[in-house]
Amino acid sequence: MIYETFREAVQNIWSNKFRTFLTMLGIIIGVTAVIVIVGLGNGMTQSIASSFADLGTNIISVQVMGYGSRSVKVEDVYSLVDAHPDLFEAVSPTASINSTVKVGTTSYSNTSVKGVSESYLEMSGYTVRVGRGINYVDLTDNKKICVVGDYISRVAYGGNAVGQTIKIGSEKYTIVGVLEAKVTDTSDQEGSSDDIVLLPYTTALRVSKTSTASSYAVTVTSEDNISEAKTVLENGLQELLNSDEGYMVTSMSEMLDMMTSMVNMVVTILTAIAAISLLVGGIGIMNIMMVSVTERTREIGIRKALGAKERVILGLFVTEAAATSALGGVLGIGLGYLLSALANRILPLVMSDMEMTVSPSLGSVAVAFGISVGIGVLFGYLPAKRAARLNPIEALRYD
Amino acid sequence: MSALIEFDHVCKYYQMGDTLVKAADHISMQINKGEFVAIVGQSGSGKSTCMNIIGCLDVPTAGTYKLNGRDVGRMSRDELAEIRNELLGFIFQQYNLLPKLSLIENVEVPLVYAGVPRGERRRRAAAALERVGLGDKLRNKPNQLSGGQQQRVSIARALAGRPAVILADEPTGALDSHTGREVLKMLQELHRQGNTVVLITHDNSIAVQAQRIIRLEDGHVVYDGDAHAPEAVVQPGCAIRTEQEESAS
Numbered sequence: 001m002i003y004e005t006f007r008e009a010v011q012n013i014w015s016n017k018f019r020t021f022l023t024m025l026g027i028i029i030g031v032t033a034v035i036v037i038v039g040l041g042n043g044m045t046q047s048i049a050s051s052f053a054d055l056g057t058n059i060i061s062v063q064v065m066g067y068g069s070r071s072v073k074v075e076d077v078y079s080l081v082d083a084h085p086d087l088f089e090a091v092s093p094t095a096s097i098n099s100t101v102k103v104g105t106t107s108y109s110n111t112s113v114k115g116v117s118e119s120y121l122e123m124s125g126y127t128v129r130v131g132r133g134i135n136y137v138d139l140t141d142n143k144k145i146c147v148v149g150d151y152i153s154r155v156a157y158g159g160n161a162v163g164q165t166i167k168i169g170s171e172k173y174t175i176v177g178v179l180e181a182k183v184t185d186t187s188d189q190e191g192s193s194d195d196i197v198l199l200p201y202t203t204a205l206r207v208s209k210t211s212t213a214s215s216y217a218v219t220v221t222s223e224d225n226i227s228e229a230k231t232v233l234e235n236g237l238q239e240l241l242n243s244d245e246g247y248m249v250t251s252m253s254e255m256l257d258m259m260t261s262m263v264n265m266v267v268t269i270l271t272a273i274a275a276i277s278l279l280v281g282g283i284g285i286m287n288i289m290m291v292s293v294t295e296r297t298r299e300i301g302i303r304k305a306l307g308a309k310e311r312v313i314l315g316l317f318v319t320e321a322a323a324t325s326a327l328g329g330v331l332g333i334g335l336g337y338l339l340s341a342l343a344n345r346i347l348p349l350v351m352s353d354m355e356m357t358v359s360p361s362l363g364s365v366a367v368a369f370g371i372s373v374g375i376g377v378l379f380g381y382l383p384a385k386r387a388a389r390l391n392p393i394e395a396l397r398y399d
Numbered sequence: 400m401s402a403l404i405e406f407d408h409v410c411k412y413y414q415m416g417d418t419l420v421k422a423a424d425h426i427s428m429q430i431n432k433g434e435f436v437a438i439v440g441q442s443g444s445g446k447s448t449c450m451n452i453i454g455c456l457d458v459p460t461a462g463t464y465k466l467n468g469r470d471v472g473r474m475s476r477d478e479l480a481e482i483r484n485e486l487l488g489f490i491f492q493q494y495n496l497l498p499k500l501s502l503i504e505n506v507e508v509p510l511v512y513a514g515v516p517r518g519e520r521r522r523r524a525a526a527a528l529e530r531v532g533l534g535d536k537l538r539n540k541p542n543q544l545s546g547g548q549q550q551r552v553s554i555a556r557a558l559a560g561r562p563a564v565i566l567a568d569e570p571t572g573a574l575d576s577h578t579g580r581e582v583l584k585m586l587q588e589l590h591r592q593g594n595t596v597v598l599i600t601h602d603n604s605i606a607v608q609a610q611r612i613i614r615l616e617d618g619h620v621v622y623d624g625d626a627h628a629p630e631a632v633v634q635p636g637c638a639i640r641t642e643q644e645e646s647a648s
Contacts (some may be wrong), residue, residue: 307484307512309477
């Protein structure tokens with residue numbers, strides 16, 4: 001019986017191809033929109049997550065602006081961190097220098113220049129490919145040396161940077177090491193974590209004529225300890241400055257969570273809007289099923305005369321509505337994938353500096369399909385109930 | 400022999416605006432297994448109401464109707480559907496085949512509702528179509544057939560469910576006289592094979608093909624007896640008075 005019901009539903013859909021297609025449009029558009037939006041959201045989340053992963057999610061960043069005349073010395077931060085070896089792994093000042101990097105006559109305005117400690121390379125996941133990193137001695141002696149990223153080495157020195165000099169602002173530095181690339185696609189390296197020059201923070205502080213660093217990177221022993229580590233840092237800084245202001249402690253994982261939840265919120269809102277189309281599609285199905293019930297009144301009468309019970313007639317129309325809507329769902333899923341693939345080709349051309357892909361999830365596909373079948377059943381039920389309740393005598397007389 | 404169809408003071412009243420229409424007014428009759436009965440009457444005589452009640456498409460307002468010993472008046476809509484499926488085979492004036500289904504699928508419909516397994520269903524439907532001489536057109540659609548052939552399909556459909564009663568509502572109404580006669584012959588043949596056939600018609604010349612005639616007028620039975628008795632075929636307007644009416648006057 002279920003087989004016959006299903007087969008007849010499919011036959012009916014097939015014999016009214018164009019009408020069924022128009023009926024399905026709302027569902028197709030709705031499902032497509034949901035698939036693409038969810039895919040876009042996934043892509044954005046992944047892109048954010050991967051850019052944060054470059055930075056390391058076990059890093060806490062500390063900004064110390066000072067409060068009134070009080071300031072925090074680099075040594076104070078070190079001793080705060082050293083007092084809690086169970087929480088903290090390492091610390092490094094990150095003293096940014098805004099001067100432009102120059103090699104010969106070429107300027108590299110996107111290159112970031114940071115003064116760091118000997119721990120920074122390991123903390124940030126850099127490895128030295130050629131030469132050496134920054135040593136403790138470099139710090140104590142304020143040496144005018146630096147380590148450069150893969151981009152600078154490749155573009156400015158043709159890969160042979162070690163031993164060469166580089167000009168930052170008005171000062172010259174000797175390059176002692178080149179870092180392994182983090183970004184594998186060389187066309188995406190400009191402005192990335194490979195477009196970087198690292199020097200001893202003591203040198204950086206002296207050059208920029210400041211007495212203390214205003215920002216630090218701190219790594220924790222485990223990501224689970226992040227909130228505890230944050231509290232320890234906040235309390236320590238509060239004590240040093242005797243104030244609640246003048247410092248800021250943020251963890252990368254917190255920022256990642258924040259960004260992700262923002263993206264999720266936007267995706268949820270957009271999905272809700274797309275879902276309105278599903279609702280409208282459902283009403284369209286209900287409307288056409290009403291018409292179908294009227295058209296097939298005589299058929300319903302015949303079937304009832306031949307012994308069809310109410311639930312048989314109900315099943316016939318609900319199945320047809322659900323099949324129509326499920327077919328719409330499948331077409332919508334297909335179209336959604338097609339558009340996603342298309343977007344993946346077009347997006348890199350429009351936004352060359354961002355790694356973004358539209359990746360529809362299997363979950364969203366399953367949900368979209370489930371919802372479209374559900375809508376068919378829901379909106380098909382009322383017309384089907386009307387058909388099931390028809391009086392067989394009147395239905396048989398209907399022309 | 401117990402009665403297959405048993406009407407005991409069956410009434411069917413409709414409210415039409417201010418007037419109460421008595422479509423069936425205390426009709427009592429019995430039809431036994433194996434009979435070939437024609438229910439005759441002009442339009443408005445109550446024969447359609449009678450046919451709807453016999454066919455379990457409608458239930459009486461008052462009185463009892465027993466089909467095969469079961470009281471139909473107390474049944475739910477789904478129970479009525481089950482009874483129709485099990486005990487009745489309908490033959491309609493307009494054939495009432497489902498246009499999108501092939502002939503064999505049309506004949507299978509009542510068997511699907513009876514829950515007959517597919518293989519047996521196929522076999523029985525094919526055999527029924529064979530019996531009405533359409534064994535070579537199983538896959539055709541109804542609109543590829545003449546009216547007479549379509550009516551034969553509907554006879555096959557009625558037969559396939561092995562019903563207790565074959566109920567034919569003006570089966571020749573849409574056919575020319577030649578094919579009409581063929582259909583009637585087929586009904587007579589079914590009767591000879593032991594089926595109970597109830598024929599509903601307004602046409603005396605068709606009614607006399609039956610064994611017995613029940614004539615209705617204004618919701619009353621005015622004649623019930625041998626189809627070949629002279630008083631069975633009376634012109635409307637000069638109806639003979641029944642015993643009931645004579646005693647009433």
